Amino acid sequence: MEELDVSSSLRELLTMVFKRKRTILVIFLAVASAAIAYWIVLPITYTAKSRIMVKFGREFVARSEVGTETFRLSPQSIMATEIELLKGKELLARTLNDIGPRTLYPHLAKSASEASALKAATAMAAGKIEAKNVPGTNMIEVSFTHPNREGAVMTVNKLVEHFVDRHVDVFGGKSTAFLEQQTKDYEGKLSTSEGRLEGFRQQNRVFSIEEQRTALITQRGTLESSVMAAQNQVKELQEKLGFLKSPRWSVETPGDVRTQVLTLEQRERDLLERYNEQSRAVQNVRRELESARRTARNVTEEVRRAEISRVEGELTALRVRLSGLRQQLGQTERELQTLDSKLKEFQELRREVTAHESSYRTYLQKLEEARISDDMDRQKMVAISVVEGAQAGVTPKVTKIKTMIIPLGLVGGLAAGIVVALLLEFASSALVTPRAAERRVGLPVMVAVAKK
Structure with missing residues (x-):
């Protein structure tokens, strides 16, 4: 008896689906067309990558200004510091200012000023910059994703170039002027005491x-x-x-x-x-x-x-x-x-x-x-070496979303059509199967005549 009910219910569903096949087809085509259109208009992005080797040189040895006490920073802290420098907004802003914010983002041409354009470009580019330690090495991989191939390559190379300068600024000695003054002072004191x-x-x-x-x-x-x-x-x-x-x-x-x-x-x-x-x-x-x-x-x-x-x-x-x-x-x-x-x-x-x-x-x-x-x-003789610069032949980056748009559109269109068809049938007062008529009136159906 239960098998008969299941078979009857499945027959009713199939009857409803075939009855509303035009509606399902229209909805399927509409959703699939929208998915294909979105797939077409979804922009292609390019990810340019460069690799930098950190050699743990003299910059990472902390020396006392007086005396001979020294200590070396740990490799983990050095790598973390360099990655944070690469991802810093100041370095990115300097890079974009050198390239030109409107070069990467033409829609910023109507910005009120260069400063506001640079600020907006920096905010947009910040989410596209990635820097990470290559596992098992002392190298850092920095990447930038952008719809323009040349823009992505140029941004990464400029970023690395400015990173070397920034590294010198951060780790370079700032004590020369102080030491010159102290040396002069103690030379005078020595002369006086002598x-x-x-x-x-x-x-x-x-x-x-x-x-x-x-x-x-x-x-x-x-x-x-x-x-x-x-x-x-x-x-x-x-x-x-x-x-x-x-x-x-x-x-x-x-x-x-x-x-x-x-x-x-x-x-x-x-x-x-x-x-x-x-x-x-x-x-x-x-x-x-x-x-x-x-x-x-x-x-x-x-x-x-x-x-x-x-x-x-x-x-x-x-x-x-x-x-x-x-x-x-x-x-x-x-x-x-x-x-x-x-x-x-x-x-x-x-x-x-x-x-x-x-x-x-x-x-x-x-x-x-x-x-x-x-x-x-x-002379930029620092503990940073560019192992691999970004190249012009960057392949397009196909995201998971783009690869799934058409399959999801086809499946979603079919599912949406079926759901809409079933909802229309359930909302209709017409009885499309003998079983539905028996459940409605409580009497057995003696004969069914097909509609021509």
């Missing part, structure tokens, strides 16, 4: 303060040793002089005088054995003996006086020398104290010169590096 140091040296007669201080310390040690030695000599001479003046000092009597005294003493003893003390002979001998002894004492005293005079002379000379040594030692001490008092100021001046010289050399080296980098930027 002048102050030289003036200090001339004023205080200080040229190599460490060597001078070492020499003075050595000289002080030598003088102290000399003073101590002279003091010991003075003490020895003073003791010797005291001994010479004391009764304990004695000197050997000359031989002839001693012999004469001994001879006379022997004669005195011989005469006393024969004569008494009052005899003339004994008295004469005693007078001679006393004269000899006096002569011996005079000789000894002369020797003492001569020795005392000699020692006193040496002592006087030594005292004069000791006084001179003490004066020299005092002068050396004063010079050393003066030098020590100037040492702090000298060291501060020298540290200032050293610091300014170090800063000057650092900035001078950085300036040379910046100038070399600027020269390379002017």
Whole structure:
């Protein structure tokens, strides 16, 4: 029974379709014609492509303006930055301004001004620019889609050309002027500090303060040793002089005088054995003996006086020398104290010169590096290379929409015709099949007569 109902319903649908076949045909032709017309008028676009290789060169190494600290940007951040630069509106506007906005978009000819035309062209072209990293490489593929083949090629090539300039602007050194000013400033500071140091040296007669201080310390040690030695000599001479003046000092009597005294003493003893003390002979001998002894004492005293005079002379000379040594030692001490008092100021001046010289050399080296980098930027010796430029032989870009327009139009026209036919039948009060009549009146159909 269910199979009979399904067969009957299908028959009714087919009956309705064939009944309204003209309507379906008209709608089908109308929709299909519209689809074909749209397919014909849909513009053909061209996509020009170019490939750029990023070589991760010097531009991507960040250097401190002072010192030697450096670090390199990661490849991922470099590629992302370059892609954003390619897709930037400023770069696109510069490219379109070079080409001419009305060259790519002639319908902008009636724009109010060049600025507004450029702005409108930039807005339209922004959605047609694509830049992406080629997987597994350090290359970027940039493309532009436009109805005009030459316009697409020219836009991509100009965009890449301006991209290189933009890359130089963004990654190029902007510190040359700053480094030149800093180098000049520190050169002046170095000259000033060197002048102050030289003036200090001339004023205080200080040229190599460490060597001078070492020499003075050595000289002080030598003088102290000399003073101590002279003091010991003075003490020895003073003791010797005291001994010479004391009764304990004695000197050997000359031989002839001693012999004469001994001879006379022997004669005195011989005469006393024969004569008494009052005899003339004994008295004469005693007078001679006393004269000899006096002569011996005079000789000894002369020797003492001569020795005392000699020692006193040496002592006087030594005292004069000791006084001179003490004066020299005092002068050396004063010079050393003066030098020590100037040492702090000298060291501060020298540290200032050293610091300014170090800063000057650092900035001078950085300036040379910046100038070399600027020269390379002017020559466009950058880490960007155009591997493949856009070519004139660009094939048309057939979009998925255009490939599907005609099939969709045919299928849609047929479906629309059938739907409209069914709607018309359902809205009509006529009964086109016996089954429909039976459902309407509730009675079985006895006979069906075809309409002629």
